Amino acid sequence: MAEYKCLNCGKVIPSSELNLKAKCPHCSNKILVKVRPKVVKKVIAR
Template identity: 70%
Template sequence: MAEYRCSNCGKIITQDELGMKAKCPYCSNKILIKLRPRVVKLVKAR
């Protein structure tokens, strides 16, 4: 599930809360930043 952070109020919003809208439900700001998943990638050194 994708998570977004509002650039104005800083609240973290899930994709379920957004629905089909691209607007913060708390402050009505239209600029949302998609957060990266918390996955650690292991790379083998050669």
């Protein structure tokens, strides 16, 4: 499940709360940013 962060109020919203609307349920802001996991991937270069 993806999570989104509102740029206006800073609340983290799970995608299940959004349904099909790209709007913050707390402040009605339309700009949401997808939260990335804090895992660093190691890539082996050849």
